[in-house]
Amino acid sequence: MDALCRICCIPAELLVKVPGLRPVIRMCCTSVGQKVLMALTGLALCGFLVTHLSGNLLLFAGEEAFNAYAEKLHSMGALLKAAEVGLLATFLAHLGLAISTTAMSRRARSKQYAQNESKQEAFAIPNGGASNWMLLTGLGIGAFLVLHLVDLKFQVRPDLVYPSASQDGTNNAYAKVKLVLSSPVSFVAYGVALILLGIHLSHGVRSALQSLGVSHPKWNKLIEIGSMVFAWAIALGFICVLGWVVLNS
Numbered sequence: 001m002d003a004l005c006r007i008c009c010i011p012a013e014l015l016v017k018v019p020g021l022r023p024v025i026r027m028c029c030t031s032v033g034q035k036v037l038m039a040l041t042g043l044a045l046c047g048f049l050v051t052h053l054s055g056n057l058l059l060f061a062g063e064e065a066f067n068a069y070a071e072k073l074h075s076m077g078a079l080l081k082a083a084e085v086g087l088l089a090t091f092l093a094h095l096g097l098a099i100s101t102t103a104m105s106r107r108a109r110s111k112q113y114a115q116n117e118s119k120q121e122a123f124a125i126p127n128g129g130a131s132n133w134m135l136l137t138g139l140g141i142g143a144f145l146v147l148h149l150v151d152l153k154f155q156v157r158p159d160l161v162y163p164s165a166s167q168d169g170t171n172n173a174y175a176k177v178k179l180v181l182s183s184p185v186s187f188v189a190y191g192v193a194l195i196l197l198g199i200h201l202s203h204g205v206r207s208a209l210q211s212l213g214v215s216h217p218k219w220n221k222l223i224e225i226g227s228m229v230f231a232w233a234i235a236l237g238f239i240c241v242l243g244w245v246v247l248n249s
Contacts, residue, residue: 034097039208041094046205046230048087053237059244063174070173095142102135137200144193151180159183181245191242198235202228 027033055073058066073080155162155176160183163175180186206227209215214223 034100035211038094038097038101039211041090041097042204042208044090045087045094046201046234049234053234056241057237059174059177059241063172066174066177067170067172071170091142091145095138098135098138134200134203137196140196141193141200144189144196147186147189151186152176157183159185178245178248181242182249187242187245191239194235194238194242197238198232201231201234205230 055069058069076083150156151160157180160179162179163172165171181190206224209223209227
């Protein structure tokens with residue numbers, strides 16, 4: 001874990017040498033700074049999930065509607081590529097912060113004076129709120145993301161025969177999604193990943209809001225309930241897509 005933490009620190013250690021960036025980077029690497037960054041990246045990923053789910057639910061509208069959505073998305077060209085790079089960077093930053101947090105939390109428990117000492121450390125948060133199960137569910141979601149990219153982005157699954165593009169060069173995204181999700185491997189892996197996603201979000205959204213100062217004794221219970229509702233609405237929304245495959249198989 002400490003080795004992973006050191007690897008995650010490399011970008012910050014390089015950026016801190018850039019003139020003018022040192023104060024900003026050092027501020028972002030404090031306990032408070034990293035908590036805020038983790039909250040912001042997490043909520044940004046939640047925004048992506050809402051958008052992605054909205055598009056996926058068009059599967060229920062039929063092949064024409066979903067293919068039109070997919071074609072419009074891919075027509076964005078360079079803008080879509082930039083969004084994909086930004087999304088990947090956001091996910092990697094969120095994961096790196098989680099690893100840093102967990103590593104320092106474990107180290108803090110091994111030292112009686114860890115809380116006071118680690119407040120001065122540059123690249124990790126002591127007891128930053130990311131428990132071990134949060135990291136594990138996050139890693140599980142990361143593994144699912146790799147499978148998802150292999151399945152639909154790069155289309156290199158050796159056990160699947162992807163439909164070829166039509167004569168005008170357009171792809172049948174509807175048929176590809178149905179093909180991938182009809183695979184027992186994908187169906188089970190996606191189902192497990194979505195349960196992990198619900199667990200991760202149910203704690204993560206509430207924690208992110210608290211890190212950003214959205215906390216009050218009168219409203220904390222409502223925030224907790226709202227976070228749970230949001231988390232499982234997202235997870236169950238994607239699970240409905242798996243149900244769509246069953247209905248259309």
